[in-house]
Amino acid sequence: MIKKGLASKYFHVSTVLTIFSVLILLNGCGGVYKPFELVDRNTRIKPGSLAVLSGSGSEVDVKLAAYLTQDLKKRSTFRVMSQGDIARHLPGYPSDLVRTSKMPKAEEDNYAWFSQGNKGRVDAAHAQLNADYIFVIWAGDLTRWVTSGQGGTRVDYVVSVYGRLFEYPRGRIAGYSAFGESKGQSCCLFGKSEGEDIDTLLKNSAETAADKFISITGTEKANK
Amino acid sequence: MAGYMRSIIFIALSLIVGACSTFNLVDQNFRLKGKTLAVVSGLYNDPNMLAAQYMTDALRKNSRFQVMSQKQVAQTVSNYPQNIKGPYKSAYFQIDTDYSNTDIKKIRQIQQQLGVDYLYVMWTPTATVMNDKIYTYHIIAQLFEGPSSKEVGNGMFGATAGKTDCCLVPKPGDEDKAKAIKDTTELVAKQIAEKTGTQK
Numbered sequence: 001m002i003k004k005g006l007a008s009k010y011f012h013v014s015t016v017l018t019i020f021s022v023l024i025l026l027n028g029c030g031g032v033y034k035p036f037e038l039v040d041r042n043t044r045i046k047p048g049s050l051a052v053l054s055g056s057g058s059e060v061d062v063k064l065a066a067y068l069t070q071d072l073k074k075r076s077t078f079r080v081m082s083q084g085d086i087a088r089h090l091p092g093y094p095s096d097l098v099r100t101s102k103m104p105k106a107e108e109d110n111y112a113w114f115s116q117g118n119k120g121r122v123d124a125a126h127a128q129l130n131a132d133y134i135f136v137i138w139a140g141d142l143t144r145w146v147t148s149g150q151g152g153t154r155v156d157y158v159v160s161v162y163g164r165l166f167e168y169p170r171g172r173i174a175g176y177s178a179f180g181e182s183k184g185q186s187c188c189l190f191g192k193s194e195g196e197d198i199d200t201l202l203k204n205s206a207e208t209a210a211d212k213f214i215s216i217t218g219t220e221k222a223n224k
Numbered sequence: 225m226a227g228y229m230r231s232i233i234f235i236a237l238s239l240i241v242g243a244c245s246t247f248n249l250v251d252q253n254f255r256l257k258g259k260t261l262a263v264v265s266g267l268y269n270d271p272n273m274l275a276a277q278y279m280t281d282a283l284r285k286n287s288r289f290q291v292m293s294q295k296q297v298a299q300t301v302s303n304y305p306q307n308i309k310g311p312y313k314s315a316y317f318q319i320d321t322d323y324s325n326t327d328i329k330k331i332r333q334i335q336q337q338l339g340v341d342y343l344y345v346m347w348t349p350t351a352t353v354m355n356d357k358i359y360t361y362h363i364i365a366q367l368f369e370g371p372s373s374k375e376v377g378n379g380m381f382g383a384t385a386g387k388t389d390c391c392l393v394p395k396p397g398d399e400d401k402a403k404a405i406k407d408t409t410e411l412v413a414k415q416i417a418e419k420t421g422t423q424k
Binding site for chain 1 (some may be wrong): 232266269307313314315316317318320350351352353354355356359
């Protein structure tokens with residue numbers, strides 16, 4: 001009997017689906033494309049220290065967090081903690097200690113909400129990290145779409161990305177991410193692996209979130 | 225037409241998964257050097273731990289190896305289970321194998337702590353679901369011989385719950401998924417016993 005949620009996520013494999021379905025996924029599960037938005041448009045985000053936390057220990061979440069950290073460190077005026085620094089402060093990180101997989105759907109649908117249990121975990125992490133902002137990022141689904149037609153077969157990878165920006169010391173949700181990103185398959189020929197395509201997809205997703213985050217918060221580095 | 229295509233693709237996928245070699249000896253002239261063995265979960269996730277437990281049971285039942293219990297393994301290895309770098313470059317929809325990628329230093333350390341002649345390490349890095357109905361855990365494993373933890377065998381296989389993606393068939397539940405892991409480990413254990421010459 002498998003009691004707990006998976007540390008490794010299920011990855012969805014779908015075949016012969018319509019373009020419409022792909023578009024729905026690209027727009028996030030709820031038909032939304034919001035790489036980053038503020039909950040309250042009047043909120044002013046002050047540059048300070050920021051820690052990006054991987055929602056779980058799964059490779060997809062870990063990579064999203066690493067790429068977003070890298071982007072924000074390079075391009076924003078925030079003092080962004082490295083993933084290594086975070087791991088030194090939080091024993092066992094990255095793992096399910098930030099966000100358990102037991103109540104994901106509501107958190108994916110209600111952008112200004114985080115379950116009490118998971119919020120408690122983020123607060124506990126903040127107590128160790130002491131950053132002004134905590135950005136939790138995770139992937140909802142990673143899907144491989146195989147579409148067959150007269151022109152042949154096409155393979156696309158699609159990921160749904162979710163995030164929450166917590167502002168401290170108040171500990172409230174200041175912003176969120178909910179969007180989908182896709183990449184056509186280039187792998188499996190010329191010795192390239194599927195992992196490289198998915199890696200690129202995750203890198204692009206983090207970049208998309210970082211672009212919007214930096215533009216909305218007005219924290220772009222002058223010497224980009 | 226869509227259903228027809230789905231079936232063809234699913235059959236093709238099944239053939240690919242079915243064609244995976246569940247256990248192979250690295251050297252065909254392998255000769256058994258000892259009889260104690262421990263199964264180790266290479267990742268800290270529930271399906272992996274479950275697979276290690278079922279493989280322990282299956283090897284006890286089907287081989288003449290003296291197999292250490294998972295409880296003993298947990299008591300002897302500090303922080304067990306822990307994430308050990310495994311024999312793959314990536315693992316999303318399939319495992320992209322690279323048997324040289326394993327953290328052999330860590331494996332050697334664990335084998336020395338356990339003091340067993342053979343260490344069978346399993347990784348379940350990914351699981352896929354097809355049309356919400358067919359669940360597959362992708363598993364890769366290596367058999368090491370002590371005390372230097374030389375790789376003497378390896379294999380890759382899938383444990384699949386759900387036979388069809390037909391809309392009338394219910395989704396497999398946790399028990400179906402656990403049973404898929406149990407049945408698969410039973411088959412693989414028989415192969416290991418056969419190829420290492422330890423059948424009961």
